[in-house]
Amino acid sequence: MATTEVRVPAAAPRPRAQRILDWLTTTDHKKIGIMYLVNSFTFFAFGGAMAMLMRTQLLQPNDHLFTPAEYNQLFTMHGTIMIFMVIFPLLAGFGNYFVPLQIGALDMAFPRVNALSFWLLPAGGLVLLAGFAVKGGAAAAGWTNYVPLALQGEAGEDLWLLGLLIVGVSSLLGAINFIVTILRLRAPGMSVRRMPIFCWATLGTSLLVVLALPSFTANIVMMLADRHLGTTFFDPAQGGSVANYLNTFWFFGHPEVYILIMAAWGIISEIVPVFSGRPLFGYNGVVLALMLVIALSFSVWGHHMFTTGLVDNSFFTVTTELISVPTGVLFFNWLATMWGGKIRFEPPMLFALGFIAMFVIGGIDGVWMASPAMDYAIHDTYFVVSHIHYVLFGGTVFAVMAAMYYWFPKMTGRMLDRKLAYVHFWLMLIGFNVAFFPMHYLGLDGMPRRIAEYPANAGWTMLNILSSSGAYLIAVSMLVALANLVITLRRPRTAPADPWEGYTLEWATSSPPPPHNFDVLPPVHSERPVYDLRRAAVTEEVAGA
Amino acid sequence: MRLWSRSLKQLLLVALVLCVALVSSGCIQNPISAKAQDIHRLFYIILWLALPVFLVVWGSLLICVVRFRHRRGDTSEPRQTAGNNGTIALFFIGPLIIITLSLLFGETTLAKVEHPDPPGEHLRITGFQWEWSADYVDHGFTVTGVTNKKSMVMELPVDKPVHVTLLSHDVIHEFYVPQLLFMKNAIPGHPNTFSFTPDKLGTFRGRCAQYCGLWHSHMTFVMKVVTPEAFASWVKHEKKVSSSATTCPVTGSSVEIEAQHIQWNKACLGVVANKPFKLQIENKDVGIAHNFAIYDSPKRKHQYYVTPTITGPAKKTFIVPALKPGTYYFQCNIHGPAMSGTLIVGQPSG
Numbered sequence: 001m002a003t004t005e006v007r008v009p010a011a012a013p014r015p016r017a018q019r020i021l022d023w024l025t026t027t028d029h030k031k032i033g034i035m036y037l038v039n040s041f042t043f044f045a046f047g048g049a050m051a052m053l054m055r056t057q058l059l060q061p062n063d064h065l066f067t068p069a070e071y072n073q074l075f076t077m078h079g080t081i082m083i084f085m086v087i088f089p090l091l092a093g094f095g096n097y098f099v100p101l102q103i104g105a106l107d108m109a110f111p112r113v114n115a116l117s118f119w120l121l122p123a124g125g126l127v128l129l130a131g132f133a134v135k136g137g138a139a140a141a142g143w144t145n146y147v148p149l150a151l152q153g154e155a156g157e158d159l160w161l162l163g164l165l166i167v168g169v170s171s172l173l174g175a176i177n178f179i180v181t182i183l184r185l186r187a188p189g190m191s192v193r194r195m196p197i198f199c200w201a202t203l204g205t206s207l208l209v210v211l212a213l214p215s216f217t218a219n220i221v222m223m224l225a226d227r228h229l230g231t232t233f234f235d236p237a238q239g240g241s242v243a244n245y246l247n248t249f250w251f252f253g254h255p256e257v258y259i260l261i262m263a264a265w266g267i268i269s270e271i272v273p274v275f276s277g278r279p280l281f282g283y284n285g286v287v288l289a290l291m292l293v294i295a296l297s298f299s300v301w302g303h304h305m306f307t308t309g310l311v312d313n314s315f316f317t318v319t320t321e322l323i324s325v326p327t328g329v330l331f332f333n334w335l336a337t338m339w340g341g342k343i344r345f346e347p348p349m350l351f352a353l354g355f356i357a358m359f360v361i362g363g364i365d366g367v368w369m370a371s372p373a374m375d376y377a378i379h380d381t382y383f384v385v386s387h388i389h390y391v392l393f394g395g396t397v398f399a400v401m402a403a404m405y406y407w408f409p410k411m412t413g414r415m416l417d418r419k420l421a422y423v424h425f426w427l428m429l430i431g432f433n434v435a436f437f438p439m440h441y442l443g444l445d446g447m448p449r450r451i452a453e454y455p456a457n458a459g460w461t462m463l464n465i466l467s468s469s470g471a472y473l474i475a476v477s478m479l480v481a482l483a484n485l486v487i488t489l490r491r492p493r494t495a496p497a498d499p500w501e502g503y504t505l506e507w508a509t510s511s512p513p514p515p516h517n518f519d520v521l522p523p524v525h526s527e528r529p530v531y532d533l534r535r536a537a538v539t540e541e542v543a544g545a
Numbered sequence: 546m547r548l549w550s551r552s553l554k555q556l557l558l559v560a561l562v563l564c565v566a567l568v569s570s571g572c573i574q575n576p577i578s579a580k581a582q583d584i585h586r587l588f589y590i591i592l593w594l595a596l597p598v599f600l601v602v603w604g605s606l607l608i609c610v611v612r613f614r615h616r617r618g619d620t621s622e623p624r625q626t627a628g629n630n631g632t633i634a635l636f637f638i639g640p641l642i643i644i645t646l647s648l649l650f651g652e653t654t655l656a657k658v659e660h661p662d663p664p665g666e667h668l669r670i671t672g673f674q675w676e677w678s679a680d681y682v683d684h685g686f687t688v689t690g691v692t693n694k695k696s697m698v699m700e701l702p703v704d705k706p707v708h709v710t711l712l713s714h715d716v717i718h719e720f721y722v723p724q725l726l727f728m729k730n731a732i733p734g735h736p737n738t739f740s741f742t743p744d745k746l747g748t749f750r751g752r753c754a755q756y757c758g759l760w761h762s763h764m765t766f767v768m769k770v771v772t773p774e775a776f777a778s779w780v781k782h783e784k785k786v787s788s789s790a791t792t793c794p795v796t797g798s799s800v801e802i803e804a805q806h807i808q809w810n811k812a813c814l815g816v817v818a819n820k821p822f823k824l825q826i827e828n829k830d831v832g833i834a835h836n837f838a839i840y841d842s843p844k845r846k847h848q849y850y851v852t853p854t855i856t857g858p859a860k861k862t863f864i865v866p867a868l869k870p871g872t873y874y875f876q877c878n879i880h881g882p883a884m885s886g887t888l889i890v891g892q893p894s895g
């Protein structure tokens with residue numbers, strides 16, 4: 001079929017300066033998508049290095065490496081960078097590159113706004129990191145930045161607030177751009193009911209951003225005013241309210257969790273069917289589940305406040321338990337898709353399987369924490385640290401790696417090395433579990449989160465050593481992935497247009513796609529247009545013979 | 546195929562044994578109150594509810610990986626059927642059953658844990674950066690920790706209910722004793738209350754669980770559950786300590802005091818009676834607020850004077866109205882007895 005064999009005509013090589021300028025001024029969603037990914041992986045290295053330093057501090061009792069002042073900055077910035085500079089922008093990066101391709105569009109709806117929302121991101125990130133260079137160090141109030149503690153901070157705290165204000169503008173512009181792109185720029189035949197689940201998930205994420213983020217932005221502005229303009233929104237000593245901050249922060253903060261995972265669900269819902277050789281088991285069920293999660297996610301924020309005595313615990317436990325139902329539906333759909341399939345264990349599928357196996361543990365942890373009485377025993381302990389890492393690392397990071405191996409050939413025209421990918425997968429899977437499973441026990445044993453040091457007689461040393469060694473193993477696995485990336489990028493561009501027998505439109509154009517995305521756009525008659533093309537080709541052959 | 550299904554069964558069995566052993570290997574705290582016992586039981590109830598979810602997902606995953614893997618040379622296409630709405634509806638119903646059960650058990654336990662215990666000891670516990678203090682309201686004394694110097698030691702009589710009012714005047718803290726399987730936030734501007742009845746003798750380490758700044762990891766305390774006799778003699782001892790007076794000479798109508806590391810540099814100040822006096826306060830704690838309040842005694846029945854809060858680093862001078870001769874008590878209201886002292890008002894000595 002001609003459409004799958006299209007090649008970019010070889011352009012004359014251009015001077016290096018010209019190519020760099022091209023990247024700096026580009027409004028091409030594909031280049032911007034790649035820049036998102038490069039930027040996020042760079043910050044991933046920063047955030048990961050901070051995690052390694054923290055794990056080295058906790059390798060032994062007492063502060064043998066860092067003072068509490070230093071450690072407090074490390075965990076604050078680790079959380080902040082991973083959440084705002086890594087996980088969300090990674091998903092947005094894949095979204096930037098693949099949403100227009102998957103819906104058969106030429107570009108995002110607002111290409112210049114798209115470039116702006118990208119460039120704001122490293123700017124905001126640098127403002128955040130600049131905290132380490134100022135007097136008093138970086139912000140040290142935790143990524144949740146609770147008042148009144150955050151009001152006590154020094155210059156680093158202001159940089160934190162300003163940095164996230166910039167990042168917030170970037171996310172908001174990006175989200176609006178995604179919503180308009182998905183609603184307005186779909187190719188003929190690409191009705192919403194035929195849209196790839198990844199696009200649904202990106203649409204959902206964008207809705208969450210638009211609805212939840214303003215609450216956080218308002219908090220940042222009020223906090224800056226409290227710190228510098230003499231207002232007292234949050235200072236209880238002068239009539240301000242701590243409760244207001246907690247409620248409005250988590251009104252943003254819980255949807256934020258779904259902002260960080262929903263596109264990952266989308267990625268898994270793309271990869272599992274392709275490598276099982278089957279359609280997604282329940283397309284409508286998955287879309288319904290995503291929509292239910294969006295709606296319910298705005299009613300669960302109080303479960304972060306079970307121990308504050310400020311909310312109705314029973315109400316928030318009901319909503320929290322309810323939101324686990326659509327999440328469960330996703331699992332069943334992935335499993336039912338694989339059931340009866342012919343699973344090919346290519347690297348993307350391995351990471352997707354890892355995602356399912358790990359994310360379910362994160363979900364099950366949540367059953368304990370959703371029960372207020374049980375939460376009284378484990379809230380603010382390492383149990384929670386374990387839970388969020390099973391969700392955000394075992395979940396989103398595994399999905400991001402799956403997406404990386406899945407889409408890398410499309411983005412670069414080169415296939416990543418399989419053997420190194422398998423090494424990466426197993427090291428990461430083992431390292432991750434060794435690092436984070438013991439934290440359940442530490443939490444149940446009474447180790448609070450966010451402590452810079454622990455006494456030698458607490459009995460936590462062995463499990464912390466185990467956890468740190470797992471963390472180092474994760475670092476090694478990331479170096480393997482990096483090596484794979486470097487080696488592969490030096491190889492010739494040999495990847496075919498459709499190396500995985502994919503289903504969605506990005507596989508109908510060359511690898512990498514031409515600047516205008518498609519030379520010929522195939523017709524869309526189902527949610528698997530490229531599968532239909534392959535079938536039609538086979539039928540033609542048979543008919544011809 | 547036959548071989549695979551046998552080894553699959555073995556694999557599943559090993560996985561089952563492993564995960565049961567792993568999860569139930571006695572990791573949760575031994576409870577020291579009836580309420581803690583209830584939470585302890587809830588932990589295992591949720592474990593039994595969670596286990597089937599885990600087994601269904603991991604079990605199907607393993608079956609898929611083994612039975613439905615692509616075999617070399619197999620070019621046939623798998624079934625291209627999608628699920629019908631009935632099956633998908635079942636996907637919604639399965640989790641609903643689990644969460645309904647979890648909700649029922651959870652709410653029953655919550656009601657028990659929130660139910661107030663019968664009347665008993667009343668404690669007013671205050672968290673401050675970065676220690677704790679506890680007012681024994683019924684006995685009129687306070688125990689306190691001193692930041693980075695000593696942790697608060699509080700004793701409780703066994704089998705007697707304890708009613709706690711939890712306060713904070715600076716940032717959010719969290720009272721947490723692992724063996725009570727319980728934590729609760731101390732929130733500025735929002736007192737919280739809870740009660741429990743310790744039923745096991747012993748010494749238990751408590752901590753602040755809510756990150757609260759620089760020395761959060763040092764914000765520990767000790768809770769000793771003792772016999773009623775031992776408690777009575779401890780109360781007697783603490784009352785004696787708190788009533789023993791400190792003295793210092795009256796030097797004039799101007800005093801200076803410094804706050805650093807959440808401590809005053811002086812435990813006693815002397816000023817001239819019946820005359821306004823100058824009070825100079827230097828707060829060397831960066832980003833931390835202190836104030837200075839004068840009371841009749843540590844029981845704080847009457848407040849004579851209070852300054853606004855001063856956030857460090859800062860130096861401020863106040864004119865305090867004339868006081869009658871006598872012995873007064875001063876403290877920083879944010880940090881309470883941990884930052885307190887005696888104010889002697891009288892005639893200049895010598």
